[in-house]
Amino acid sequence: MKKILQGNIALCEGAIEGGLDAYYAYPITPQNEISAYFAEVLPKLDKIFLQVESEVAAINMVFGSALTGKRAMTTSSSPGISLMQEGISYLCACELPCVIVNVMRGGPGLGNISGSQQDYFQSTRGGGHGDYYTIVLAPFSVKEIYEFAKKSFLLAEKYRNPVLIIYDGYLGQMMEVFDTETQEGKLEIKLEKDIDKSWILDGAKNRPPRKIRSLLMAEGELEKFNLKLKEKYDIIKENEVRVEFYYVDDAEVCLVGYGMSARVCLEVVNNLREKAIKIGLIRPITLFPFPYKEIFEISKKVKKFLVVEMNLGQMLEDVRIATNGNAEIFFYGRAGGSLVSADEIINKIKEIIN
Amino acid sequence: MKATKFIKPKAIKELYHNYCPGCGHGIVHRLVAEVVDELNIRDKTIGIAPVGCAVFAYDYWNFDVSEAPHGRPPAVATGVKRVLPDRIVFTYQGDGDLAAIGTAEIIHAANRSENITVIFVNNTVYGMTSGQMAPTTILGQKTLTTPYGREIYKDGYPLKVCELLSVIEGTKYLARGAVTNPKNVALTKSYIKKAFVNQIENKGFSLVEILSMCPSGLHKSPVESIEWIENELVKYFPLGVIKDV
Numbered sequence: 218m219k220k221i222l223q224g225n226i227a228l229c230e231g232a233i234e235g236g237l238d239a240y241y242a243y244p245i246t247p248q249n250e251i252s253a254y255f256a257e258v259l260p261k262l263d264k265i266f267l268q269v270e271s272e273v274a275a276i277n278m279v280f281g282s283a284l285t286g287k288r289a290m291t292t293s294s295s296p297g298i299s300l301m302q303e304g305i306s307y308l309c310a311c312e313l314p315c316v317i318v319n320v321m322r323g324g325p326g327l328g329n330i331s332g333s334q335q336d337y338f339q340s341t342r343g344g345g346h347g348d349y350y351t352i353v354l355a356p357f358s359v360k361e362i363y364e365f366a367k368k369s370f371l372l373a374e375k376y377r378n379p380v381l382i383i384y385d386g387y388l389g390q391m392m393e394v395f396d397t398e399t400q401e402g403k404l405e406i407k408l409e410k411d412i413d414k415s416w417i418l419d420g421a422k423n424r425p426p427r428k429i430r431s432l433l434m435a436e437g438e439l440e441k442f443n444l445k446l447k448e449k450y451d452i453i454k455e456n457e458v459r460v461e462f463y464y465v466d467d468a469e470v471c472l473v474g475y476g477m478s479a480r481v482c483l484e485v486v487n488n489l490r491e492k493a494i495k496i497g498l499i500r501p502i503t504l505f506p507f508p509y510k511e512i513f514e515i516s517k518k519v520k521k522f523l524v525v526e527m528n529l530g531q532m533l534e535d536v537r538i539a540t541n542g543n544a545e546i547f548f549y550g551r552a553g554g555s556l557v558s559a560d561e562i563i564n565k566i567k568e569i570i571n
Numbered sequence: 572m573k574a575t576k577f578i579k580p581k582a583i584k585e586l587y588h589n590y591c592p593g594c595g596h597g598i599v600h601r602l603v604a605e606v607v608d609e610l611n612i613r614d615k616t617i618g619i620a621p622v623g624c625a626v627f628a629y630d631y632w633n634f635d636v637s638e639a640p641h642g643r644p645p646a647v648a649t650g651v652k653r654v655l656p657d658r659i660v661f662t663y664q665g666d667g668d669l670a671a672i673g674t675a676e677i678i679h680a681a682n683r684s685e686n687i688t689v690i691f692v693n694n695t696v697y698g699m700t701s702g703q704m705a706p707t708t709i710l711g712q713k714t715l716t717t718p719y720g721r722e723i724y725k726d727g728y729p730l731k732v733c734e735l736l737s738v739i740e741g742t743k744y745l746a747r748g749a750v751t752n753p754k755n756v757a758l759t760k761s762y763i764k765k766a767f768v769n770q771i772e773n774k775g776f777s778l779v780e781i782l783s784m785c786p787s788g789l790h791k792s793p794v795e796s797i798e799w800i801e802n803e804l805v806k807y808f809p810l811g812v813i814k815d816v
Contacts, residue, residue: 238654239650239653239654241650265653265654267649267653269646269649269679270675270676270678270679271675273643273646273675273676274643274646274649274675274676274679275646277639277640277643277646277647277650277676278646278647278649278650278653279650280639280640280643280646280647280650281619281637281646281647281648281649281650281651281652281653281654282650282651282653282654283650284637284647284650284651285617285651285654285655287654289650289654303640304640304643307638307639307640311637311638418617418635418636418637418651419617419635419655419658420614420615420616420617420634420635420655420658421613421614421633421634421635422614422615423614426632426633426634426635426636427635428629428630428635428636428637428638429629429636429637429638430620430626430629430637430638431638432626432638
């Protein structure tokens with residue numbers, strides 16, 4: 218079915234299609250459409266909607282519903298996501314699958330309510346205390362927001378790990394036409410075996426009692442668990458990298474961008490290719506796992522990279538790691554809720570080429 | 572005279588616990604387990620353990636138990652109860668967990684009248700971190716961080732949780748017991764039972780505060796701890812049913 222939807226509403230519809238059971242959240246701009254939509258729709262579907270006292274409570278309610286094996290979600294924007302970091306660390310430590318959405322705004326502090334990509338580090342480096350990662354998805358269209366929201370619960374359950382979907386406030390507010398039936402297939406989840414639910418707490422009926430906890434006090438016990446988590450993250454890195462390439466094979470300069478920045482980059486690439494200027498684009502779709510290997514391969518041929526972000530250079534560091542000295546890395550970014558512009562990217566490319 | 576046989580509740584595992592000599596947690600754990608047995612709800616009970624000494628409750632109870640971040644058990648319990656409304660969900664929290672770092676969560680769970688049971692163990696100190704001032708430390712009481720005694724102008728007043736929650740319309744049952752002598756233990760058990768029965772009958776938020784001994788944190792012997800609760804603490808935290816609607 219063809220629909221015209223705002224990014225934030227597409228997220229809601231995708232999550233419901235994906236089997237959402239419970240949603241908990243605290244108001245914050247620029248994502249208030251989400252709770253307004255769920256408040257109206259979820260009760261009619263006999264699902265849980267709760268506006269709660271804080272983001273801290275919201276993430277812990279997600280924890281509570283997730284430990285019963287139900288599909289729970291919360292959404293917020295940057296300052297609210299900061300408040301959730303304790304809970305996210307516990308969710309990862311207790312290996313509870315759930316979906317968390319950050320509709321990013323300008324920071325630090327209260328910042329502003331414009332779209333930004335300033336939470337890249339927080340998203341891709343765990344964000345809270347301890348050695349852990351969330352799986353991070355960065356949609357760049359309303360259609361992708363819908364599809365990723367729909368598939369993310371399965372991805373979370375496959376690895377018993379929270380999935381974080383991040384996009385900026387602009388994408389959340391933008392409307393696009395898309396078809397809910399046709400699958401772009403960018404986030405197909407392959408299951409080698411059925412989802413394991415032998416850990417959930419739902420009352421010890423006809424089975425021994427279970428416990429969920431992250432406190433591991435015996436000598437060596439925590440390190441053993443850390444290594445088990447690392448093994449899981451290594452499998453995720455092996456299996457779940459998603460990245461798109463546009464004209465990279467013969468590119469003289471390769472742009473690297475995700476989310477909203479990638480949209481602007483794609484416009485630039487299409488525009489310059491018409492003028493026979495050899496520009497390519499790498500668009501990481503998963504930010505954890507990051508496409509290090511794929512970018513490394515490209516850096517054997519392409520010798521100039523221009524990283525474009527709506528921050529002052531965060532994914533930039535990952536591109537440096539990925540290219541490992543093979544290429545010259547340039548950066549163009551706008552911060553504080555400012556949007557990157559095609560003209561400014563083109564000017565930067567001209568500087569690089571000349 | 573008929574002899575009463577002392578039997579371990581099914582809801583307690585066959586384990587030794589790690590609590591200090593004279594600690595009240597063992598008694599409170601057992602009271603919860605006896606109530607769970609008597610109400611025949613062991614196979615549908617989900618407990619939420621706090622951060623603090625009682626985090627290890629998940630090792631001792633013989634039913635499903637999860638930990639929760641410090642102060643957040645009421646939020647975690649909300650998340651469980653909302654999606655599994657026919658299960659019996661309770662939190663077990665200390666004074667630091669419930670009355671300091673978790674005040675927002677407990678007040679709003681009470682205000683939503685979440686149909687959960689809260690077991691609130693008040694021993695007036697942070698036991699696990701070696702005996703700092705708790706929100707319920709009484710005036711003049713010496714702790715690791717109030718070496719000259721708790722002072723009003725520096726530390727404020729001890730927080731009366733039951734009295735505070737009693738003005739919230741969502742609270743349906745509030746009682747304060749103690750585990751200092753057999754009579755108090757029996758009364759406390761009756762409060763705990765009522766707080767679980769309320770949940771079974773879908774009445775809404777019920778909380779039982781329990782004055783309990785922490786000899787290590789109080790720097791008193793087990794016997795002195797009991798005497799101090801009975802002679803001093805109950806003056807500030809009176810025992811009995813505070814609200815039952």
